[in-house]
Amino acid sequence: MDLALLTEARMRGRIEDVVARSRRRACRLVPLLATLLAAACGRDAGAPRAGGTVIIGMRADFGGFNPITNTDQYTDEIIKYALFTPLVQYDENLEVRPYLAESWELLGDTGVVFRLRRDVRWHDGRPVTAQDVKFTFDLAKDPATASLIGSAYITEVARAEVVDSYTVRFDFVRPHAQALEDFWWAPAPRHLLENVPPADLRNAPFNRAPVGSGPYRFVEWRANDRLVLERNPDFPEALGGPPALERLVFRVVPEPATLLTELLTGGLHVDIPVVPDQAARIESDPNLELFSFPSRTVYFIGWNTRREPFTDARVRRAMTLAIDRQEIIAALLEGYGRPAVSTIPPWSPLYPEGVQPLPYAPQWAAQLLDSAGWTDRNGDGIRENAAGRPLRFTLLSSDAPLNRNVVSVVQGHLRAVGVDAQVRALEFQTLLTQHRARDFDAVLSNWVLDNFQVASAPAALFHSRWADVPRSANRSSFANPRADSLIEAGAAETDPERARRIWAEFTELLNQEQPFTFMFWLDELAGASRSVRGVVMDPRGEFVSIANWSLGGPPAANGR
């Protein structure tokens, strides 16, 4: 099997040479397409070889490659950038640009009509049509599939209608901000999935041998071992054309130390994700390049606003003031993180520039606690209230190393202002159960943004509608009428400038109320051999430019 793959790869490599040469000619001959082909031609600049295999090391295995049911982040990137074709994509400024939909027409605030490309085909040769888009939309709307698309993207979209084979119309539930971003998802092939009952979609055999429409085709997936993709020679030139690489091999290696060793010795081209402790080692190697870019993950401590002493906003604010978040970023993340102030990421176009996070000010925290009635009355170093109840609570975290380390440091910081935080690191599932049942005082948790729409996280985390609903995300039971109206106004505001002002006001409110102490936005880290060209990594993900990757020269590390 392996040998066969190898020979096949070599043969295809030769064919690839011819194709690449012809593409280079196309670049010269057709100046009209120059803008669209810029990426494709640009990667020829470093005289890379066409063909070749890039090996990517991953820490965990992928989920099933089904655009509707997948929830795993890396799988999502493979679906969106390699295997399938979403209706729209983001450019490097996080503006929506056409992809599968070559153009669109907004029907005021009430809907949108997408015109699809006619040259995109499923890897089995059938064209991708409006029927597939509607089919995917309807399945995602079906609660039985519990689709991430359904809960994160199209909540404000009421229905889809096929106008003709390559035209589809969507009606909105109500006017809302960033409406085009509702459509950053890829259609699934109707002809292969229409006989699968929605409830069984998650276990469909399709997910383990997907037929996609993107620049790479599925070859093989061995669980917990490897995923192999190959270039799709029929991928339309207008979308970048067939990739230069012949093959992508993703290897699953759970140990970060092994991944690093393999990267250093040339066994791997790309290592995702790197842990902060390893960053310096990669940076110092001349053959390797370290990529660090803002992630979509924010860490925070959620306070249970229904429990003493966190019913009092002053106490919550004092906690935030007493925690030195810069030290945590410097010591535990090696500096690869940035302070957070809300769920709106710093790189978002709607980020409220003017709002500063609360500073690290232990004296201020002490004053706040004094004024809230918590003082050290018996001289044991822990504050008590008038009734003699000590300022003691349990701070939960998962048993992931970073989380455990963060709560340990927080415990020390709080102790310095007379607050006794008892730290418990629970297994993830146990933590989840307690957190959902609101059975906690405080918990270190994180939130991964599903997309770049600003409104979805605040609506789930802070709207009072969810304050008492079991299993909802507002587990701090935060209920504030002003917050509710700001969240609703922000979600409905279609003018970016006004929306930014609303979110600035909301962030200011969070700063005062502190239902969460926002800790930091994590930076993602990845290492790659310099022999791989065209690698771009930014908030859109590690694999955003995977269709443009190529190999320039032999992997230098192998002979070292």
Place this chain on the structure above:
Amino acid sequence: MGTYLLKRLLGAIPLLLGVATLIFFVLNLAPGDPTARFYSPAASPEVIEQLRRTYGLDQPIIVRYLAWLRAFVTGDFGSSLAQGRPVIDIILDALPNTILLTGTSLVLVFLLGVAIGAYQAVRQHRWADRVLSVVGLFFYSMPSFWLGLMLMLLFAYQAYQWNWPIALPPTGMTSIDYDFLSPAGKILDRIRHMILPVTTLTLVLAAGIARYTRGQMLEVIRQDYIRTARAKGLPERTVILKHALRNSLIPVITLLGLYLPFLFSGTVFVGTIFAWPGMGREIVNAIAQRDYPLVMATTFLFALLVVLGSLIADVLYAVADPRIRYD
């Protein structure tokens, strides 16, 4: 013998059912939600509820138990919730890797353990015996995960740092570029990956076998027939190898049966540290994800092997020692 076997096997059925039932209830009572990975945290509670219905998690535990039992009796292990593929596929993927690791270790453990134990018995109370005893006890006292880490530190990290010729890969079963190696290179690559985990297991386990062999051997040497053999004037070598060692090996070999479950589950610790893609890792992951069908299947198979193993041990004992009869 036949009826004895039949009786033992029949007696094992309620035992295994008991184990499986207990695990089922403990597992289902433990906090957690196997569908937690299936939705975004922003998902609405209705979606979460729907998912639980889809997987039947909203039903009373007794109903779920009966449903599981019904499928289980017909040999249907179900589908993994976390991986979305049949449990049997997962086990068939992981089991060969585990057997490769534990089987190799076991062979070494018995060879090494018996050799050292016998040598110690012959040299009882001499210098070599004492040193080997303490050294053996030293490894016997070691948590396997720590020994593994130390070996990894020395031979996979420092060896690279100091440019030793014997630098070994720290984890995994094959190198990244395994597919591009020559057939001989492939074999060598696999062996290099096996050295550290196999050494860890062997060192920790061989000490126990050596102690046991030594004890058995001392017992046998004290027997009359050894004295007779010596009195006959047989060379000491023949006495030890032919008479003493052979007879003391009988109980040692029956231990093999008791190691059967170990062959299956491997060791969770060594599997975790060396990232060996075997059963140990699957079990730990399955528990962490509350992947009920996978946990149930693996624990049941484990219990089954424990029972079979002790049965095999008894049978081996009877085969090896004609004085023992089961009627």
Place this chain on the structure above:
Amino acid sequence: MDDAAPRSIASDPESAGSTPVPVREEERGAIAAERPPAPVPRRAVLLSAVLPGAGHVAIGAWARGLLVLLGWGLLLALAYLTRGRLAAVRRTSTLDDDVAAATLLGLLVLLWAWALYDLLVARRRVHVRDSQWRIAARHFRRNRTALAGLGVIVVLYLAALLAPLIAPHDPIAIGDLVRTGFLPPSREYWLGTDRFGRDVLSRILYGARISLSIGFVATAISVTVGLLLGAVAGYVGGRVDALLMRFTDMVLAFPRLILLILVVALFEPSLGVIIVVLGLTQWPGTTRIVRGEVLSLREREFIQAAHALGMRRTRIILRHLVPNVLAPVIVAATLGVGNTIVLEAGLSFLGLGVPEPTPSWGKMVAEGSEVLFGAWWLATFPGLAIVVTVLAFNLVGDGLRDALDPRLRS
């Protein structure tokens, strides 16, 4: 044993020496060593009351005297060096500090009292009757490796109890992460510091309490359960036996690690839960040993006699059976402590141990393994502590087995 006291008053060396005691050849040496020396002069006793050990030196028992003197001196030196911390005990009054201060005081008193007792009473005593235990003790005392193990265990327990006094740094307080984190071993931090700038040596000393108390208490639970179930099964027999043994088989067939993981997930992991869980899953081995022993004892005459006398079953089990199967159980228990410590470390390694910030050896190894290649000392030293402790218990267990089993004595 009680009959020794009246005899000691009348005893003089000549008469004791001339009394023919029926002993086997190999044991004569040991008896001779215990021949009572000349009556202790008052001077020596007074000396000993002032300075324990000095009395022994005065009467020529150099080895014992110097040993006691050394111990006394070390304890006083410790008290002097830690006088600051001791003075603070009255103010802070945490359980840790109280225990440490009490231990120090108790040890001083104990040593003083023992020196006096040894001079006044024990040295005059003659042991004529040999009990099974006494013979075993004599054999054990001759086993040097086992004695070394015992010594290590004593030192470990002392270290655990005195940890607040002897630990050079606070094991829990988090320092300046950037400046004092991940320091390699140095003169200031003998075994280095961890990510949070905490001294590894201090954490190991404090961690000793977790490992030792879990090992001890959990084994006590499992031995008690195993002893009782085994005795009942073996003695009562019949259906009860069959039922109990099926149950034992089931527990044995249970993948224990999986059970432990699940139970720890079910209940919040705390010291108590972990002790109980470990204790309640370890007993089948003991049960099987005890049942086997009882089965053979049951047919012996003295049990038959107890039957004939109409004694109640519970009384026969508790008074006659249990004491007679103790020997193998003690051995199993000692070895069990070692196993339990390894198992606890394993649970902690998987992240299922005692909660933060309590240091535990297994947890320290786990944390160290995350940065194994960057900070080797973090995983190495706590692991070494586990190995030394478990080795000590296993050495003692082996020694006890050799001493208690007549066939293994040499």
